[in-house]
Amino acid sequence: MVKHAPGSFSKNFAWHGTGLRKLHIVIRAGFQDTLATVPRDRFREDSGLDASLSLIPVNFFLHNKAGRMSVDELVFQAIERPHSIRFDRLALFALHLNRVGTGQRVVSRPAMWANEFVRERLWQSGVWRSSALSDASLDPFITDRMDAQLDVRVKCRNNYRHLYELCEFWPTSLPVINAQAEQWIASALFLAWDRHILDGGPSDRASLVDLIDSDELYKLLGVTRGFALAQAGDLADLYGSVGGIERFREAKTALTPTTPPPPKPAPEIPEEEGLEWLEQEESDEVVERRTVERQEQKRNRKKAAALKQHYDNTCQFCGTKLQISEDRYYSEAAHIKGLGEPHSGPDKASNMLVLCPNHHLQFDRGILRIKKVGGDYVIRSKAMGDPLNGQKITLTHSLDDVCVNYHYRWFGSKR
Ligand SMILES: [Zn+2]
Structure with missing residues (x-):
């Protein structure tokens, strides 16, 4: 059995203080709120963490390429979306995906033990088993797969299991952990495909869907192979239609003043904000036809908003x-x-x-x-x-x- 090094995973990242919100903050600081690659060293300087802790995001959660931190779905979610449990679940998936690229001082698969744990212990017949997260299951597994002293193993176990707590997967009184993957499968697959392509993998639809099997992504998602495969086809189409890994290139150029920003599609927004947004647009409208259309849109939005409220x-x-x-x-x-x-x-x-x-x-x-x-x-x-x-x-x-x-x-x- 191959034993893996714990790396800096045993360090106290203050998970117990701010949890994965800290990772969200660190990504925004390290990337300076911009969807553009940054040199690894500058990311660490800007991250707001001390020298040893700043290694945790760059070693375990983010992707490195040629000395720079890559922009991918996890970075996108941190910069463009407020912190939420969905981000935490995507971050745990990123740890399990265990693809952090290549470069000097970069261990390409830094948490192989965690990846093996999900695929070999946690996932059983299409679901995650909560019994796998007990001390009686985790401790012998980590002893078996990690080349570290007892105290380091205990720290790693505690840090690792705390991530499940932050994701509200653990503790649970049920024998099966509800991964609620339907809420985060889209961003998880986008992330897996981003990193596959960043590592030089082919970007055609069939190759992307194949990763469900070759990397056993369905186990990292806590779902059946069939469910993941069924979702992957449509999601791969969607991924292609938004430009794949190139979708961030557009965001980057849109920031330069010489390029006019692309027209914004009407976002699905809560009623109050939606009305305000439409009102602003209308004051600029001169063509009557457009005004009528917008009033129509406004009425329709109202119906949709009322129904959404009805179903809470x-x-x-x-x-x-x-x-x-x-x-x-x-x-x-x-x-x-x-x-x-x-x-x-x-x-x-x-x-x-x-x-x-x-x-x-x-x-x-x-x-x-x-x-x-x-x-x-x-x-x-x-x-x-x-x-x-x-x-x-x-x-x-x-x-x-x-x-x-x-x-x-x-x-x-x-x-
Ligand atoms: Zn649903």
């Missing part, structure tokens, strides 16, 4: 209530019969569902459909092994069955 931002399919800051939650209103051509569905609440971003994406692509069975609406999933398949949706507003049947048949015949 909770996904009608999976029950996820996605927190995006201390006191804000995020959900999306999905039209059942699409608004645009060729569907021309009506913009009314009975043609809408409140969904989490992942299930909205799957519903719009027809991977998920709903069918009326008796008095209930049941989910039909084309994703292999999808636990949602056959489940009733949570429904406390009435649906237009013409729209429901339209969506069901449209994707039944098309795909």
Whole structure:
């Protein structure tokens, strides 16, 4: 059995004080809030950490290439999004992914023991087993795989298990840990693909999807292989459509004054902010047609916002209530019969569902459909092994069955 060095993982990163929020802060400081690579040494200087602690982010969580810190999905999430538990879960995934690039003083796979732990112990038959995180399971595993004295092993074990606490995976009274991967699978796969490409891997769709198997990413996500593979296809398409690893290049050039910023798409935002945003836009509008359109948009937003509020931002399919800051939650209103051509569905609440971003994406692509069975609406999933398949949706507003049947048949015949 190969034994791995603990590196600086045993150091007290003050996880118990600020948790992974500290990593979020350090990334923003080290990158100076900019989506551009920085020299490794300058990152360490700017990180706000002392010399030994500044090694933890650069050695275990971030990616190095030719003496510089790479920009990837983890960096993007830290700089562009407020700290949240979703960031923490992505950071734990980054530790497990264990791809930190190459360069002087860089150990390419610095936490192989943690990667092996997830794949060999924590993940069993499609789920994470909480018993694997007990002392009785963790200690012998670390002894077996880590070349370190007892006191260092204990520090590593405590630091490591504390990450699960920060991610709210542990402690749990249940035998199975609910990884809630549907909330972070998209950013996790984007991160895995970013690093694969940064390390010189091919970026075609098939190669990206192959990583689910070759790197056993589904085990790092805490889901079945079938579920991960089913998601990976659509997510790889999405990844390609936003430019893959090149998507940060656009963000970088947009900062230079000579390049006009790209037009901003209308963001899905809470009602109060949404109205304010639209009002500002309207004052600049001179064309009456545009004003009418915007008033229409405003009305539609109101309906969608009311429905989201009705469901308390909770996904009608999976029950996820996605927190995006201390006191804000995020959900999306999905039209059942699409608004645009060729569907021309009506913009009314009975043609809408409140969904989490992942299930909205799957519903719009027809991977998920709903069918009326008796008095209930049941989910039909084309994703292999999808636990949602056959489940009733949570429904406390009435649906237009013409729209429901339209969506069901449209994707039944098309795909
Ligand atoms: Zn959902």
